[in-house]
Amino acid sequence: MKRIVVIEGDGIGAEVVPQAVRALRAVAPEIELVPAEMGLVSKKKTGNYLPDATMDAIDDSDACLFGAITSPEGDPGYRSPILRLRCELDLYANVRPAKRIVPDIGMVDLDLTLVRENSEGMYTGMEKERGGAVILERKVSDKACRRICRHALDLCEKEQIRRITCVHKANVLRKSDGMFRRIFYEETAGRNVEAMDMLVDTVAAALITKPREFGCIVTLNLYGDILSDEAAALVGGLGMAPSGNIGDHYAVFEPCHGSAPDIAGRGVANPIAAILSASMLLKYLGKQEGARLIENGIEEALRNGVRTPDIGGHHSTKQFGDELVSIIEKE
Numbered sequence: 001m002k003r004i005v006v007i008e009g010d011g012i013g014a015e016v017v018p019q020a021v022r023a024l025r026a027v028a029p030e031i032e033l034v035p036a037e038m039g040l041v042s043k044k045k046t047g048n049y050l051p052d053a054t055m056d057a058i059d060d061s062d063a064c065l066f067g068a069i070t071s072p073e074g075d076p077g078y079r080s081p082i083l084r085l086r087c088e089l090d091l092y093a094n095v096r097p098a099k100r101i102v103p104d105i106g107m108v109d110l111d112l113t114l115v116r117e118n119s120e121g122m123y124t125g126m127e128k129e130r131g132g133a134v135i136l137e138r139k140v141s142d143k144a145c146r147r148i149c150r151h152a153l154d155l156c157e158k159e160q161i162r163r164i165t166c167v168h169k170a171n172v173l174r175k176s177d178g179m180f181r182r183i184f185y186e187e188t189a190g191r192n193v194e195a196m197d198m199l200v201d202t203v204a205a206a207l208i209t210k211p212r213e214f215g216c217i218v219t220l221n222l223y224g225d226i227l228s229d230e231a232a233a234l235v236g237g238l239g240m241a242p243s244g245n246i247g248d249h250y251a252v253f254e255p256c257h258g259s260a261p262d263i264a265g266r267g268v269a270n271p272i273a274a275i276l277s278a279s280m281l282l283k284y285l286g287k288q289e290g291a292r293l294i295e296n297g298i299e300e301a302l303r304n305g306v307r308t309p310d311i312g313g314h315h316s317t318k319q320f321g322d323e324l325v326s327i328i329e330k331e
């Protein structure tokens, strides 16, 4: 039996994750769900942002579904628990699908899966002050390039994505990004997928002007960070954007958004990003049918006009969950 750790976290995390859990229970009641704590609420309750009990539960499970946490202000020793998880569990692939689900939400007809290298690049934190300047060491390794390309290619195979684009800035960063591009073509050789590469600035524009040209994008940390937010905005915003932090042995699935203190407690947060994260989790566990039921259900609920305010509707978080569960139960 599969066991999943469920961490609601702070703010709207505690509002959207319960709806994702309802969807999970509706399509895969055999999965065991283990609640755990993380974030600011956890700190107040247990004294820890990431309690040992949560780490133990994670060690003892197949994957994790996580909502969002609030970063504390004025805690100089603070280290983000989600960053700690990514690092300790070596969750090197950040996978962010951005798909327009219905034609009247979002701006362009995008159906993209973005795979972002999540362990090095610009985000190594190695900044040094030297002679009135700050020098940043950016790390791009053969190992990281190879495993992220392989991960993206395996995903293309599994999800029948026909085209993969390597996104880089190798015209300027010749050695580092040049190596990434070279490894990309080494890894795509012999694979049944159309492989191409593009400069990151070109892609920033092309996502808007030629969205249908993209299937999968594989890219380095900083580019992926920026392009995935752009892609999310193009398909309806943060409330629609799921993600997975995936390694060779474990994965944490979470909506891309944060705890949204500006709307927390009002019951109006869009739960779709969290529910789609649960659907990614099901696919990770090999439960494709459950994922399909959830995705079709979301599409039908949106077509029925059940929408939260961020996507132009007037329904509550729970009303969306009610509609989805009733659609799934009719199947």
Ligand code: NAI
Pocket (backbone or CB within 6 Å): 012, 016, 067, 068, 069, 070, 071, 072, 082, 238, 239, 240, 254, 256, 257, 258, 259, 260, 261, 262, 263, 268, 269, 270, 271, 273, 310
């Ligand atoms: P945010 O993503 O929480 O909110 C940005 C804007 O999008 C807000 O106006 C919010 O109301 C809206 N929004 C986000 N998710 C939504 C949803 N599901 N439905 C409707 N509207 C939604 O980012 P912000 O405000 O910069 O950060 C708030 C807190 O969350 C901070 O403490 C930040 O550090 C934390 N954060 C945590 C993340 C995580 O847990 N992985 C990721 C991003 C931010």
Ligand code: MG
Pocket (backbone or CB within 6 Å): 067, 068, 069, 254, 255, 256, 257, 258
């Ligand atoms: Mg999140």
